[in-house]
Amino acid sequence: MSIKAAxxxxxxxxxxxxxxxxxxxxxxxxxxINGKPLVFLDSAASSQRPLAVLRAxxxxxxxxxxxxxxxxxxxxxxxxxxxxxxxEIVRRFLHARSTREIVFVRGTTEAINLVANSWxxxxxxxxxxxxISYLEHHSNIVPWQMLCAATGAQLRAAPVRxxxxxxxxxxxxxxxxxxxxxxxxxxxxxxxxxxxxxxIVHLAHARGVPVLLDGAQAVPHQSVDVQAIxxxxxxxxxxxxxxxxxxxxxxxxESLLAAMPPWQxxxxxxxxxxxxxxxxxxxxxxxxxxxxxxxxxxxLGAALEYVESLGREAIAxxxxxxxxxxxxxxxxxxxxxxxxxxSAKAAVVSFTMDGVxxxxxxxxxxxxxxxxxxxxxxxxxIMEFFGLAATARASFGCYNNAEDVERLVEGLQKVRKLxx
Amino acid sequence: xxxxxxxxxxxxDHNRSPRNFGxxxxxxxxxxxxxxxCGDKLTLTLRMQGDRVQDLRFExxxxxxxxxxxSLMTEAVKGxxxxxxxxxxxxxxxxxxxxxxxxxxxxxxxxxxxxxxxxPARVKCASLCxxxxxxxxxxxxxPVSTE
Numbered sequence: 001m002s003i004k005a006a007x008x009x010x011x012x013x014x015x016x017x018x019x020x021x022x023x024x025x026x027x028x029x030x031x032x033i034n035g036k037p038l039v040f041l042d043s044a045a046s047s048q049r050p051l052a053v054l055r056a057x058x059x060x061x062x063x064x065x066x067x068x069x070x071x072x073x074x075x076x077x078x079x080x081x082x083x084x085x086x087x088e089i090v091r092r093f094l095h096a097r098s099t100r101e102i103v104f105v106r107g108t109t110e111a112i113n114l115v116a117n118s119w120x121x122x123x124x125x126x127x128x129x130x131x132i133s134y135l136e137h138h139s140n141i142v143p144w145q146m147l148c149a150a151t152g153a154q155l156r157a158a159p160v161r162x163x164x165x166x167x168x169x170x171x172x173x174x175x176x177x178x179x180x181x182x183x184x185x186x187x188x189x190x191x192x193x194x195x196x197x198x199x200i201v202h203l204a205h206a207r208g209v210p211v212l213l214d215g216a217q218a219v220p221h222q223s224v225d226v227q228a229i230x231x232x233x234x235x236x237x238x239x240x241x242x243x244x245x246x247x248x249x250x251x252x253x254e255s256l257l258a259a260m261p262p263w264q265x266x267x268x269x270x271x272x273x274x275x276x277x278x279x280x281x282x283x284x285x286x287x288x289x290x291x292x293x294x295x296x297x298x299x300l301g302a303a304l305e306y307v308e309s310l311g312r313e314a315i316a317x318x319x320x321x322x323x324x325x326x327x328x329x330x331x332x333x334x335x336x337x338x339x340x341x342x343s344a345k346a347a348v349v350s351f352t353m354d355g356v357x358x359x360x361x362x363x364x365x366x367x368x369x370x371x372x373x374x375x376x377x378x379x380x381x382i383m384e385f386f387g388l389a390a391t392a393r394a395s396f397g398c399y400n401n402a403e404d405v406e407r408l409v410e411g412l413q414k415v416r417k418l419x420x
Numbered sequence: 421x422x423x424x425x426x427x428x429x430x431x432x433d434h435n436r437s438p439r440n441f442g443x444x445x446x447x448x449x450x451x452x453x454x455x456x457x458c459g460d461k462l463t464l465t466l467r468m469q470g471d472r473v474q475d476l477r478f479e480x481x482x483x484x485x486x487x488x489x490x491s492l493m494t495e496a497v498k499g500x501x502x503x504x505x506x507x508x509x510x511x512x513x514x515x516x517x518x519x520x521x522x523x524x525x526x527x528x529x530x531x532x533x534x535x536x537x538x539x540p541a542r543v544k545c546a547s548l549c550x551x552x553x554x555x556x557x558x559x560x561x562x563p564v565s566t567e
Contacts, residue, residue, distance in 0.1 A: 355436075356484075357481075357482060357483035357484060357487075358483075359458050359460075359485075359542070359545065360427075360483050360484045360485070363423075363426065363539060363542060364423060367423045374458070375457065375458050375459060376459050380459075383459070389458075389460070389461065390458060390459045418423065418432070419427075419432065419484070420432075420436075
C-alpha cells in the first residue's frame with residue numbers, strides 16, 4: 001500500500017494505534033538527555049530497538065548460538081534454523097518469491113556494493129551508463145562511481161524538481177540505449193520524497209533495463225512488495241527498521257542472482273574447495289562468504305515481526321499524521337523553510353532557519369533533550385541542488401507522538417529567541 | 421550544561437556581524453578549510469609584512485561557533501608575528517580541548533570560546549579556522565633572513 005492509500009485509512013488506523021503502548025516497548029525512550037525526557041527524531045539515521053528485538057537477540061545468544069551451516073551438533077542446527085527462519089521472515093516481509101532471492105549483508109551499503117561489484121563488473125562496460133538521481137544517498141552514488149571508474153562506464157543523474165520530487169521527464173530523457181542499470185532511492189533520506197517506483201520500473205523495463213531500489217528509508221515506513229514493484233534488486237538495512245546494526249538485506253531477482261559471479265570468497269559460499277578451483281554454493285549462500293551476523297539476522301527477523309504486529313499500514317498512517325502535524329506547525333514558525341515538499345512523503349522533515357546554521361539548531365535542541373540530524377545527511381548532491389551546505393532534519397518512527405512534535409516546536413522557538 | 425556558556429553574547433555578535441569578512445586581493449597566501457562532517461567551508465586570505473600577518477580576511481559558511489571563532493581569530497592575529505600566532509594557537513587549542521582553569525590573559529576576547537570545551541562535537545567547528553590559518557601561513561612566503 002502506498003503512503004497515500006495509508007493516509008486515506010488514517011482515521012481508522014490511528015484510532016487503534018496505541019502509541020503509548022508502543023513507546024513502552026522501547027526502553028531507551030525512558031532516558032533523560034541533559035535533564036529532559038528524550039525526544040528522538042533521528043530514526044532516519046538509525047531507529048531504536050523494541051524489547052521484542054532485544055529479547056530475541058538475548059535469547060539467541062544465551063540459548064542457541066553456534067556457527068551456522070556447519071556442525072551436526074544440536075546448537076549448530078538450531079542456530080542454522082534461527083538464521084534461515086529470519087530469512088523466511090524477510091522473504092515474507094518483502095513478498096519475494098523465494099528465500100533464494102534473500103541475501104544477508106551488513107546493510108544497504110554492502111548490498112549496493114555487492115550488486116556493483118558482482119552484477120556490475122559482469123554487465124557494464126565502456127560507454128555504458130548507470131542512471132541514478134540527484135536524490136541519492138552517498139551509498140547509492142559512490143559504488144557506481146567506482147564501477148564506472150573500473151569499467152569506463154558513465155554515471156548519469158536524473159534531475160529533481162524544486163519541491164524535491166524526481167523530475168520524471170528528465171529521468172525519461174536520460175534513460176537510453178546506453179543505460180545498463182537504474183539505481184534509485186525508494187524514499188529519499190534527506191527529504192522524505194517517495195519515488196514513483198512502479199512507474200520508474202515500468203519505464204526502465206520497457207527498455208530492458210534492470211532496476212535497483214535503495215529501500216533503506218522505505219521499509220520502516222510502508223509495505224514493500226518487490227513482486228508488485230517488479231524491481232530487480234532491493235536493498236535495506238536492519239537498523240533503520242528497529243533491528244540491530246550490522247545486518248541488512250539484498251533482494252535480487254533469482255534469474256539475475258543465479259547468473260551473477262560471487263563477490264567475496266571464503267567459507268559458507270562454497271560446496272567444495274580444491275587448491276586450483278572451488279565449486280560455489282547454491283543461492284543465496286553463494287553471496288554470503290564467511291560466518292554471517294547470525295544474531296543480527298535473528299534480531300532483524302524479530303524486528304520485522306514486531307513491525308507486522310503493529311501493522312505496517314497502521315504505522316504508516318500514524319507517521320503520516322505526525323508528518324502533517326509537523327509540516328503544519330513548522331510552516332507557522334517565522335523564517336523557517338521546509339526543504340522538500342513532495343506530495344508523497346515519508347515522515348521526514350528537512351528544514352532551515354534564516355540566520356541560524358543547522359548545527360546550532362542541533363546543539364540547542366540537544367540541550368532540550370531533542371535528537372535531530374543536522375548536516376548533509378550523506379546526500380551532498382541534493383544539498384548542492386538546493387544550494388545548501390546543510391539542513392536540520394526531524395525524522396519519525398513508530399514510537400513518536402504529538403508531544404514530540406510540540407517539544408520540537410518549543411525547542412525551535414528557543415533557537416529563534418537565542419539567535420534573534 | 422548551560423547553553424549561554426556556549427552561545428555567549430560575543431559569539432552571537434561575531435556570528436551576526438563577522439569581522440574581516442571577505443577576501444583580500446591580491447593576497448600573499450590563501451588556504452581553504454573544510455569540515456566534511458557539517459559542511460562548514462572557510463577560505464582565508466592573508467597579506468604578510470615580513471614575519472607578521474599584516475592583514476587577513478575570511479569567507480565561507482558555517483555555524484555560529486565556526487563563524488565567530490574565525491571572526492575572533494582574525495582580530496586576534498592581525499599584526500602578530502608567526503611565533504606569536506603559534507603561541508596563541510597553542511593557547512586556543514588548550515582552551516578548546518583541555519581547559520586548565522588557568523586562563524591565559526593574552527587570549528583576550530578569544531576567551532568567549534571557553535564554553536566550547538563542554539561540547540566535544542563542536543570543537544572542530546571552533547578549530548577549523550585555526551587549522552586553515554596554519555595552512556595559509558605555511559604557504560606564505562617566509563621573510564628573507566639577514567643572518
